[in-house]
Amino acid sequence: MYSHGVQGELLDKLEQSKNSTIQAILKELRKFNALREEEVEFAIISARKSLDYIIRSSSTLADIKAGTKPLDGLIDELLKVKFLPSVIHKHCKIIKEFGNIAAHGITADFSDVESSELTDIEVSICSYSLNAVVSWYATKVLQKVLDIFPFKIIAGKEITEEQIVEAIEIDNNVYSEGFRGIYQVCMEWYHKNPDIYRFIIDQNINKVVGYINAMPIEDETLRPLNQVV
Numbered sequence: 001m002y003s004h005g006v007q008g009e010l011l012d013k014l015e016q017s018k019n020s021t022i023q024a025i026l027k028e029l030r031k032f033n034a035l036r037e038e039e040v041e042f043a044i045i046s047a048r049k050s051l052d053y054i055i056r057s058s059s060t061l062a063d064i065k066a067g068t069k070p071l072d073g074l075i076d077e078l079l080k081v082k083f084l085p086s087v088i089h090k091h092c093k094i095i096k097e098f099g100n101i102a103a104h105g106i107t108a109d110f111s112d113v114e115s116s117e118l119t120d121i122e123v124s125i126c127s128y129s130l131n132a133v134v135s136w137y138a139t140k141v142l143q144k145v146l147d148i149f150p151f152k153i154i155a156g157k158e159i160t161e162e163q164i165v166e167a168i169e170i171d172n173n174v175y176s177e178g179f180r181g182i183y184q185v186c187m188e189w190y191h192k193n194p195d196i197y198r199f200i201i202d203q204n205i206n207k208v209v210g211y212i213n214a215m216p217i218e219d220e221t222l223r224p225l226n227q228v229v
Helices: 008-015 020-035 040-061 071-080 086-104 120-148 161-174 183-192 219-228
Strands: 151-155 197-202 207-213
Touching: 008 020, 008 120, 020 040, 020 120, 040 071, 040 086, 040 120, 071 086, 086 120, 161 183, 161 197, 161 207
Parallel strands: none
Antiparallel strands: 151 197, 197 207
């Protein structure tokens, strides 16, 4: 049933959201599907990465501070607070275990296993467990993740040229002509000092919805501006 990787209907559910975490999960699931036949180890590593995103976003909902805690511990904590169903907990452990073998050649009891020993059988097992975990996440968790808070703040070199264009669109909708950003000038400022910008991104639509432009200026430049004010 799951020999073809993660089911398309599950990917479609995730694809409807532009939330950055959901998109990161989706990216790894697609990599798993693309690599499962030819690159067994890399496919299983992608399965584990997608699980890591799923567990860490679930931890936020369960009031567990994920931070840099290891994945295995977070899986157990989610079970302990009854956020993670026991069957899904087992599926998570399977993915995590095979992921560790693929990435490091280490099992849960720290015995060595060659990653080259992984075959399409292990990929099929991971696929089955991954479908179970993603189905649970898409059905029981996804909407709660999206409801938490849709916005994130980015700054400096995280900002793209396209996002600067979106900020200028905000200017065009809000300010009179003399106070609107000019693309060439904004880009010149950005390349000179990217830290002048702080952008608010709506993760559901992946679009700039607000920004701050704070530039350091010298005293001789500031004085005439103060006189005008």
